[in-house]
Amino acid sequence: MRRVIGIAIIAAACVAAYVQYRVVVPTPAPVDNDIPLKGLFIGPTAGEDALLMAALCNEVAAEIEWDGMQDDPVLNTGIQYDLLRVRARNLFLRGDSIGERQPHVADAVGEYLTNKLGVSGGPVTPEQRAKWVTAYRELARSAEYAAR
Numbered sequence: 001m002r003r004v005i006g007i008a009i010i011a012a013a014c015v016a017a018y019v020q021y022r023v024v025v026p027t028p029a030p031v032d033n034d035i036p037l038k039g040l041f042i043g044p045t046a047g048e049d050a051l052l053m054a055a056l057c058n059e060v061a062a063e064i065e066w067d068g069m070q071d072d073p074v075l076n077t078g079i080q081y082d083l084l085r086v087r088a089r090n091l092f093l094r095g096d097s098i099g100e101r102q103p104h105v106a107d108a109v110g111e112y113l114t115n116k117l118g119v120s121g122g123p124v125t126p127e128q129r130a131k132w133v134t135a136y137r138e139l140a141r142s143a144e145y146a147a148r
Contacts, residue, residue: 037139038142041146046102051143054143056088056089057137058136059088064084068133077124078117078118078121078124112135117135
């Protein structure tokens with residue numbers, strides 16, 4: 001009988017410790033923006049691709065923003081912004097293409113950027129620069145959420 005009581009006490013202590021010290025991972029809040037990427041990343045590299053895209057978009061946004069704070073910005077046109085994106089992708093991913101593995105994401109991103117920023121390759125105002133930064137940060141947040 002003592003053995004049963006001892007085992008019951010140990011079991012109760014284990015349950016109490018589990019309840020007290022368990023790590024609860026909160027469910028991430030949905031991203032509220034115009035580009036829901038959740039569910040578009042598919043296949044065995046989906047999570048990694050989403051995180052890579054998030055990092056790349058954050059970096060492109062940071063570069064555009066930093067350049068705009070300089071006395072003589074280097075990036076002054078939509079064409080230069082797009083070339084920055086392409087060059088950053090080639091350097092960051094060593095020539096790999098997330099868009100080739102994730103065509104649904106590539107289509108959604110292309111449509112999103114066209115709707116948000118238009119297709120003009122001409123001069124960019126400070127207000128347009130801010131839109132580019134915001135668009136890439138929204139893409140990054142949505143890709144981070146999609147990775148979860």
